[in-house]
Amino acid sequence: MGIFSLTKKFFSKFFKGKRKVKLGFYGPPNAGKTSLANKICEDWLGESIGTVSNIPHETRSVQFKEEVTIKKGAKELSFKLIDTPGIATKIDYEDFLKFGMGKGEAQKRAKEATHGVIESIKWLDDMDAVVVVIDSTQNPYSQVNITIIGNLAARNVPVLIAANKVDLRKADVKKVEAAFPEYDVIGISVKEGTNMEEFYESLFKLVRKVK
Amino acid sequence: MPYGEIASLGSAERIKKILSLVLAGKVVILQGQLKAEEESRLIEDTMALIGHISGFRGIELAVLENKEEGAGAKFKNSVARMLIGQRNAMTVIGPANIVKEIKRNPKKLEILLK
Numbered sequence: 001m002g003i004f005s006l007t008k009k010f011f012s013k014f015f016k017g018k019r020k021v022k023l024g025f026y027g028p029p030n031a032g033k034t035s036l037a038n039k040i041c042e043d044w045l046g047e048s049i050g051t052v053s054n055i056p057h058e059t060r061s062v063q064f065k066e067e068v069t070i071k072k073g074a075k076e077l078s079f080k081l082i083d084t085p086g087i088a089t090k091i092d093y094e095d096f097l098k099f100g101m102g103k104g105e106a107q108k109r110a111k112e113a114t115h116g117v118i119e120s121i122k123w124l125d126d127m128d129a130v131v132v133v134i135d136s137t138q139n140p141y142s143q144v145n146i147t148i149i150g151n152l153a154a155r156n157v158p159v160l161i162a163a164n165k166v167d168l169r170k171a172d173v174k175k176v177e178a179a180f181p182e183y184d185v186i187g188i189s190v191k192e193g194t195n196m197e198e199f200y201e202s203l204f205k206l207v208r209k210v211k
Numbered sequence: 212m213p214y215g216e217i218a219s220l221g222s223a224e225r226i227k228k229i230l231s232l233v234l235a236g237k238v239v240i241l242q243g244q245l246k247a248e249e250e251s252r253l254i255e256d257t258m259a260l261i262g263h264i265s266g267f268r269g270i271e272l273a274v275l276e277n278k279e280e281g282a283g284a285k286f287k288n289s290v291a292r293m294l295i296g297q298r299n300a301m302t303v304i305g306p307a308n309i310v311k312e313i314k315r316n317p318k319k320l321e322i323l324l325k
Contacts, residue, residue, distance in 0.1 A: 089254055090269025090307035091261055107262075114258040121251045141315045143272045147254065150247035179317075 020067065021207050022126060023079040026152075027133035028144045029056040029086030029113075032164040035190040036133055037063070037083040043196070044070050049083055055099045057113035059085045062123055070200055077204055084123060085116030087144050124151050128210045129158045131203075136163035136187060137170040140179040149180065158209035160202050161185040167192045214243030222249050226256055229304055233270055234260070238305035238322070244274050245302060253304070266308060273313040275320050276300045 025033040038048040050063045065081040091113045096106035130152050134140055140163075152159050163176040166187040173187035186202050188195045212232075217225045226249060232239050245253065250272070257270050277299040303313055303320060314321040 087254065088269070089257060089272050091258070092268040092307065111262050114261045117258045118255050121255050124251065139314070139316070141317065143250075143274060143313075143315070146274065147247065147250045147272075151251050154247040 021079040021128045021210055022082055023203075023207070024082045024084060024123065024127040024130045025133060026084055026120065026124075026130050026148050027086060028135070028138075028142060029088055030054070031086065031133040031135045031138075032190050033086065033133045034059050034063075034083055036131070036162060036164065036188075037065075037081060039190050039193070039196065040068060040070070040081065041065055044068055049081065055096065055101075057086060057088075057091070057109060057116065059083060060109070060112040060116040061085065062116075062119050070203065072200060072204060075204060077207055079129075079207065082123065082127070084120040085113065087117050087120050087148060088113075089144060091117070121151075124148075124155065124157075127152070127155075127157050129160075129206050131160050131162050131206070133162045133164055134176055136165050136173050136176055137168050140176045145179075149183070156211070158206050159183050160206040162199065163187045164190055166194055212239055212241050214241065217241075222246070222252060225249060226253050229253065230256060230260070233304055233306050234264060234267065236306060236309060238303065238310060241302040241304070243302065244276065244300035250274075267306065269307040271305050271307055271310040271313045271322075272303070273315045273320050274300055274302045275315065275318075 025037050027033050034050045034052050038050065038052065041047055041049045045065065045068060049065055050059055052058060062085070063083040067078055068081045069076060069078045091110050093106040093110035096109050097103065101109065132145065132148055134145055149159060161176060161180055161183050163173045163185055165171055166173060167189035171187070173185065177185045184202060184205070186195060186199050188199050217228055220228065225245070229239055230253070253272070260267055261269055303322060309325060311323045311325045314323065
């Protein structure tokens, strides 16, 4: 362990009582991480955090909101919200051409997306708690989901799984629950606002697990 | 590839060896599993190579674990791990320009080639 890490660890322990929880949003591209982060920010801050698109890798760099405070009755929860680019194992600029982009623009987007994935992975070390956003219409056994959750488990970072897009016919929250039986899974639709109250309740539970 | 072939290597060397095979157009079937940190490092290193190596678009990756329950199975697995390395899993890593998709469910992997 380097001197920088030791110093960081010492100071973070020293100021533990005062530090703000860093809550990350992770997942594969197009699962709805930024949509969910926007929903939270709009609900509690009245402003959004980033743009969303149906073209994969719209978020290509880590985005923050320094302080978000959510309230539930007398309870209050403050955290730093960190929205990360989607993690993928492959990025082909030609996939972006299908969305009407020119070759240059598609190549630029692909290059930025690769940097975004690296940045997301590097940030894993700094998270106190993570919401893994999964598209509930897709196969939950994708290796990206498993690798993200495996890495968080190895770091003892508490995880909540948000199975998004439950408004769609193909959504299967039970399959997500079966894939990750050790974790709390909550089915939501950011688009329709479905189950958001339960989601906020789960956030309180998640942050309570932060050591 | 038996896990023994990479067991004595450090994480960086292990990933380098796997990626060198993938870059040579090979689909690696590893008898065993990388650590979680190694899997994320493999993705990071893959991303760093995209755009720098002609035609390389990334990898397809999947792990199939044998999650046998019960004390007997756990004992058998831990003995096997001690003797011959991590054998209770299989990892498939292939170049994305050859492997179109790896479909995974809890009990099987389907590898679709281009």
